[in-house]
Amino acid sequence: MSAPHPRKQTLASALFELPDDPGRGFRFVRRDRSDVFFAYTQLAQEARRRADCMRELGLGRGDRVVLVVAEPQEFVLTFLGTVLSGAIPVPVSPRSGFRDVDGYVASLAHITHASGAAAVFHTAENVAIVEQLVRMLREGGRGEGDAPRTWDVATCFVRDPVRSVPFSPRPEEICFLQFTSGSTSKPKGVMVTHANLVANARAFLGPSGLDRRDDDLGVSWLPLFHDMGLIGFILGTLICDIPVVILPTETFARSPLLWLETMTKYRGTITYAPNFAYQLVTKRVRPRVLSSLDLSTLRVAGCGAEPIQAQTLRDFSEKFRSAGFDSRAFLPSYGMAESTLAITFHNVGTPFKVDTVDAEELARGRATSSSTDGRTSEVMNCGRAFPHHECKVVNDDGESLGERQVGEVLARGPSVSPGYYNNPEATAQAFADGWLRTGDLGYFVGDELHVCGRVKDLIIIRGANHYPQDIEWKLGDLDGVRRGNVFAFGVDEGDGEQLVIVLEAARTDAERVRDAAHQCAVEHFGLTPREVCVVPVGTLPKTSSGKAQRRKAQRMYLRGEFSASP
Numbered sequence: 001m002s003a004p005h006p007r008k009q010t011l012a013s014a015l016f017e018l019p020d021d022p023g024r025g026f027r028f029v030r031r032d033r034s035d036v037f038f039a040y041t042q043l044a045q046e047a048r049r050r051a052d053c054m055r056e057l058g059l060g061r062g063d064r065v066v067l068v069v070a071e072p073q074e075f076v077l078t079f080l081g082t083v084l085s086g087a088i089p090v091p092v093s094p095r096s097g098f099r100d101v102d103g104y105v106a107s108l109a110h111i112t113h114a115s116g117a118a119a120v121f122h123t124a125e126n127v128a129i130v131e132q133l134v135r136m137l138r139e140g141g142r143g144e145g146d147a148p149r150t151w152d153v154a155t156c157f158v159r160d161p162v163r164s165v166p167f168s169p170r171p172e173e174i175c176f177l178q179f180t181s182g183s184t185s186k187p188k189g190v191m192v193t194h195a196n197l198v199a200n201a202r203a204f205l206g207p208s209g210l211d212r213r214d215d216d217l218g219v220s221w222l223p224l225f226h227d228m229g230l231i232g233f234i235l236g237t238l239i240c241d242i243p244v245v246i247l248p249t250e251t252f253a254r255s256p257l258l259w260l261e262t263m264t265k266y267r268g269t270i271t272y273a274p275n276f277a278y279q280l281v282t283k284r285v286r287p288r289v290l291s292s293l294d295l296s297t298l299r300v301a302g303c304g305a306e307p308i309q310a311q312t313l314r315d316f317s318e319k320f321r322s323a324g325f326d327s328r329a330f331l332p333s334y335g336m337a338e339s340t341l342a343i344t345f346h347n348v349g350t351p352f353k354v355d356t357v358d359a360e361e362l363a364r365g366r367a368t369s370s371s372t373d374g375r376t377s378e379v380m381n382c383g384r385a386f387p388h389h390e391c392k393v394v395n396d397d398g399e400s401l402g403e404r405q406v407g408e409v410l411a412r413g414p415s416v417s418p419g420y421y422n423n424p425e426a427t428a429q430a431f432a433d434g435w436l437r438t439g440d441l442g443y444f445v446g447d448e449l450h451v452c453g454r455v456k457d458l459i460i461i462r463g464a465n466h467y468p469q470d471i472e473w474k475l476g477d478l479d480g481v482r483r484g485n486v487f488a489f490g491v492d493e494g495d496g497e498q499l500v501i502v503l504e505a506a507r508t509d510a511e512r513v514r515d516a517a518h519q520c521a522v523e524h525f526g527l528t529p530r531e532v533c534v535v536p537v538g539t540l541p542k543t544s545s546g547k548a549q550r551r552k553a554q555r556m557y558l559r560g561e562f563s564a565s566p
Contacts, residue, residue, distance in 0.1 A: 009194065010195075011080075011175055015047065043080065047084055053081070057156065059085055060087065061086035061087070064177065065082050066092055069122065079176070083167075086169070090111065092111055111187055114179075119148050120150045123153060173193060191421050195414065196415055197235055210345075217266060218233050218268065219266065226305075252277070256285065263297075264292070269299050270299070275303060294323060296325075300348060308382075310354040327352070339415045344383045345382075345384070346381060354380060382442075385411070417431075452467055474525075478516050487553045
């Protein structure tokens with residue numbers, strides 16, 4: 001058993017040092033909208049009991065444990081129990097639908113194999129998936145004795161185990177493996193240490209981040225297998241003592257209004273979501289219900305995880321102003337799993353800032369301010385690096401660039417992971433000399449970072465850079481096209497890179513939408529698409545967290561999978 005360490009240097013120590021206050025803890029809202037409340041002490045007690053159960057099942061220090069658990073209460077308690085047992089949790093996306101089951105199982109098998117998992121915990125609704133997973137692993141070369149053991153969380157934690165001393169990890173030990181969403185490649189397991197986790201939580205919830213207050217209450221529907229939901233609203237809030245109300249993720253898609261109703265009911269002060277979520281509630285919520293909402297207590301409405309569109313934030317602010325929403329609550333931010341979660345934050349409580357730049361100059365790698373009537377691009381100001389953390393922008397040779405010069409964003413500091421689990425080649429590519437190569441393009445204005453897009457997603461035509469998000473956003477305004485269901489990427493079959501657009505629309509609208517998209521690309525971007533493919537709704541590949549898989553879509557296009565219109 002490890003020796004004890006100073007206070008709150010690990011998730012394990014933080015869990016047992018939370019205040020013994022029956023009113024502070026986590027409230028889990030169930031799918032039927034009933035809820036259950038766990039005070040901090042109850043969370044710690046149940047996590048410790050589950051840890052003892054795991055030890056009796058033969059799990060212990062360093063064992064990797066895959067969690068295929070959708071229900072938030074069960075996920076959180078099992079995750080914390082795994083940490084206290086000494087094992088290492090590996091959260092994965094639970095299956096969210098019936099489409100592409102084989103693809104889901106293949107991804108799950110990759111994560112299970114790459115992590116060397118000794119066990120898989122799941123719920124009854126995923127038992128068939130887990131059985132298929134085990135068969136796939138055995139057929140792929142893992143023998144009978146090497147296949148992970150599997151348990152249903154509803155049955156394996158019912159007994160009262162022999163109590164033991166909770167595991168006390170060292171700060172430098174791995175807390176959990178966060179597998180990347182795989183938007184451009186197979187998911188890689190980011191090693192998040194206890195020290196990484198504590199450093200990042202204190203950074204993004206501290207004075208230079210959300211500036212935590214004693215009366216704060218978080219409200220979240222974000223998926224718990226993803227870093228924003230898991231660290232932002234579970235692990236970080238436990239380390240820094242912020243009570244939270246957790247909604248099942250699937251309820252947001254079915255009823256976005258529930259998110260706002262929950263903030264109203266519990267007087268939430270902090271929430272977070274990707275750009276698409278603010279856009280969705282703005283579109284879906286009817287004017288007649290605005291009078292029943294009260295968002296006046298919301299002091300932080302964070303936005304990140306995907307490109308942030310200024311117009312989305314403006315539209316949300318205008319729509320919900322009558323419900324008491326203050327646009328100064330918006331907190332644009334930038335981060336990634338390889339830096340635990342957050343890298344830069346806008347100043348809390350101040351108006352968000354947008355940089356309007358000349359689009360043609362931006363394509364050449366220079367962010368030149370513009371207020372003319374010519375073609376411009378809006379780039380969101382994502383704020384500053386946290387204390388004891390650094391960011392810089394470099395060119396292809398690794399040389400630091402000056403203000404308003406576009407290059408790759410690098411980050412370093414105590415939040416940056418030591419690398420990818422059991423993957424030295426990928427680690428060497430992404431981590432060098434203490435710096436994390438983010439793969440994102442951005443530029444500085446003063447000490448404030450502006451993020452333009454991904455290096456690998458750039459479309460380079462006749463020497464000019466084009467950001468797919470700009471093209472996709474503009475095409476998303478077309479009648480008959482749902483924003484978020486448009487992909488733009490480049491292909492080069494020997495005649496130079498050319499633009500391809502793939503979008504989802506109804507069969508009856510296919511010809512009209514195709515023509516409109518072609519014309520829009522020519523008029524607004526000066527680009528003549530090689531092809532505009534109109535495909536059925538649900539065709540475009542996305543990660544489990546909803547990010548566009550443009551590289552996968554490019555491969556599908558080259559294989560001829562988008563040739564047929566709906």
